[in-house]
Amino acid sequence: xxxKLRDLEARRETALQGGGDRRVTAQHAKGKLTARxxxxxxxDAESFEEFDMxxxxxxxxFDMQSERPFGDGVVTGWGTINGRLVYVYxxxxxxxxxxxxxxxxxxxxxxxxxxxxxxxxxxxxxxxGGARIQEGVSSLAGYAEVFQRNxxxxxxxxxxxxxxxxxxxxxxxxxxxxxxxxxxxxxxYMFVTGPDVIKTVTNEIVSAELLxxxxxxxxxxxxxxxxxxxxxxxxxxxxxxxxxxxxxxxxKSPVRPFYDDLNRVExxxxxxxxxxxxxxxxxxxxxxxxxxxxxxxxxxxxxAQNILIGYIRLEGQTVGVIANQPLVLAGCLDIDSSRKxxxxxxxxxxxxxxxxxxxxxxxFLPGLAQEHGGVIKHGAKLLFAYGEATVPKVTVITRKAxxxxxxxxxxxxxxxxxxxxxxxxxxxxxxxxxxxxxLYKSEQEDSVKISKRISDYEGKFANPFVAAERGxxxxxxxxxxxxxxxxxxxxxxxxxxxMNPWKKHDNIPL
Ligand code: HXC
Numbered sequence: 001x002x003x004k005l006r007d008l009e010a011r012r013e014t015a016l017q018g019g020g021d022r023r024v025t026a027q028h029a030k031g032k033l034t035a036r037x038x039x040x041x042x043x044d045a046e047s048f049e050e051f052d053m054x055x056x057x058x059x060x061x062f063d064m065q066s067e068r069p070f071g072d073g074v075v076t077g078w079g080t081i082n083g084r085l086v087y088v089y090x091x092x093x094x095x096x097x098x099x100x101x102x103x104x105x106x107x108x109x110x111x112x113x114x115x116x117x118x119x120x121x122x123x124x125x126x127x128x129g130g131a132r133i134q135e136g137v138s139s140l141a142g143y144a145e146v147f148q149r150n151x152x153x154x155x156x157x158x159x160x161x162x163x164x165x166x167x168x169x170x171x172x173x174x175x176x177x178x179x180x181x182x183x184x185x186x187x188x189y190m191f192v193t194g195p196d197v198i199k200t201v202t203n204e205i206v207s208a209e210l211l212x213x214x215x216x217x218x219x220x221x222x223x224x225x226x227x228x229x230x231x232x233x234x235x236x237x238x239x240x241x242x243x244x245x246x247x248x249x250x251x252k253s254p255v256r257p258f259y260d261d262l263n264r265v266e267x268x269x270x271x272x273x274x275x276x277x278x279x280x281x282x283x284x285x286x287x288x289x290x291x292x293x294x295x296x297x298x299x300x301x302x303x304a305q306n307i308l309i310g311y312i313r314l315e316g317q318t319v320g321v322i323a324n325q326p327l328v329l330a331g332c333l334d335i336d337s338s339r340k341x342x343x344x345x346x347x348x349x350x351x352x353x354x355x356x357x358x359x360x361x362x363x364f365l366p367g368l369a370q371e372h373g374g375v376i377k378h379g380a381k382l383l384f385a386y387g388e389a390t391v392p393k394v395t396v397i398t399r400k401a402x403x404x405x406x407x408x409x410x411x412x413x414x415x416x417x418x419x420x421x422x423x424x425x426x427x428x429x430x431x432x433x434x435x436x437x438x439l440y441k442s443e444q445e446d447s448v449k450i451s452k453r454i455s456d457y458e459g460k461f462a463n464p465f466v467a468a469e470r471g472x473x474x475x476x477x478x479x480x481x482x483x484x485x486x487x488x489x490x491x492x493x494x495x496x497x498x499m500n501p502w503k504k505h506d507n508i509p510l
Pocket of ligand 1: 023095096097098099128129130131132133134140143144166168169170171
C-alpha cells in the first residue's frame, strides 16, 4: 500500500515540476511567473483544487510518444477569490511552450463546462505558442471546442482573460470572445499574424510589442481592457475586479460592507460645472464623489477617453457607470466611444448590474472620418444597447444633452427609470450658437441681433425645465445631493422587473 502512496506522491511531484528547472528559470528570467505561481496568487490560500493533473497527450507523430509530461501544458481547476467560487485554467509555457493539443483543450473545456453548470466565473491565463504544431488538425479542433464554449458561456458566467505571454494566430479568438481582457506590459502580445508574416505579405516591419503589445491593445485597438506592469499587479487587480461582478446571470453582485455616509452632501459639486458652457471639467471627479469610499474601477481608461466606463458601489452594491468626459473631445460621442460604452452596457444588462449614466454630451462628433467609418452604425450600437437594457437605469444630466446624443444616453424614452438633471443642464436639439446660425441665417452680419437671438435661445432651451415640464426629466436636483438621490433611486429599483418581447436573439448593428 505504502508503495502506491509513494508512487502517487512521486507522480504529483513530477507534475508540479512542469517543464523542469531550466525552463522555469527561463520563464522567470522573462519576468513571468509560472502557471502554478499565477494560480497561487490569484486564488485564496489553499483553495485550489486541481483537475486532470495526470492528463498526457496522445500524439504519436514526430516521436511525441517519447515525451508525455503530466498536465500537458495547462493547469486547470477551481478555487475561491475572497471566498467566491471561480474556475481557472493557466497555460504552462514551460511544457511545449503552453501550446494547445487535443488533450490540453479537453482540460480547458472540462472546467468551462463545470463553470457553466455551477454558475461561476471562468478565468483563463494565456501564455502559449498556439496550436501544438505536432498535432495538426486535432489541435485546431481543440481550439474550436473552446471557442464554442466561450460563445455558450457568454452572458451566462463572467469570462475573464489574462494575457501573460504569447497569444497569437487563431488562439486570440478565445480571449476575444470573453468579457474582459487584462494584459501585462512588455511580456504579453496578441496578434492574428505575427511580424514575420506581415513582413512577407505587406513589407511592413514592426515589432511584436508595437503590433500587439499591451499598450497597442489598450490604447489603439481596444482589444484589451487594462494593461498592468507585471504578472503580480495584473493578478491582484483581477482579484479586486471580480469582487464587483456577480457569479452568473442569475445571481446578484456581492454586497460589500460600506463605511461611507449614504446622505453625504458634496458641496463642491455645486460648482463642478463651470459657468461658461464650453469650459471643460473632469467628470471623473463626479464619479469619485458619488461612489462609496471614492472607489471607481475604471475599464478601458486609455481608449476613447471621451467616455468613461467602470464600476462603483452605492450602499455596497455594484453599479456600472457610463459617463461622458468633457475633458476629451468635449465629451462627444463618436465611433470608438459608442462601441466602448455599448459593450459595457450589454455586459451590465446581461449580468443584472444596474446602470448609472452621467451625461454631458454636445452630440456626435462631426467629420468625414466619422461618417466614412460608419458612425451611424456604431452610434446605433449604444442606442440599441441602452434601449434593450432592462436593468435599473438612473441618469443624471449635468450639463449638455444635445440632439440625438440626448436620446442615446439613457433618456426617459429608452426606459430610463430615474432621469435627473442638475440646474446647469441644457437639454436641446443643439447648442445656442449653432441653432441661431441655422434659424437666422439672414441676420448673420448683424452681431447685435445675433447676440440677442442667442440669449433668447439660451433662456428658452438651455435649461432642464422644458424637459422637466414634459416629464422627460423626473426632477431637477441639487448637485450636492446627487449621491443621496441616486442611491435612493437605485434602492427603490431593487425589485424592478421588465421583460423584452420574446425573440431568438436580437440583431444589434454589429
Ligand atoms: C509545439 C511549441 C510551440 C507550438 C513553442 N513550442 N510553440 N511546441 N507547438 N506551437 C515549444 C518550443 O519548441 C520550445 O520547446 C518551447 O515551446 C519554447 O519555445 P521557444 O521558441 O524556445 O520560446 P521563445 O523563444 O520564447 O518563443 C516563443 C514563441 C515561439 C514566439 C511562441 O515558440 C513560436 O513562434 N512558436 C510557434 C508559434 C506558432 O507559429 N504557433 C502556431 C500558430 S498557428 P523546448 O522543448 O525547446 O522547450 C495557431 C493556429 C491556431 O496557433 C488556430 C486556432 C483556430
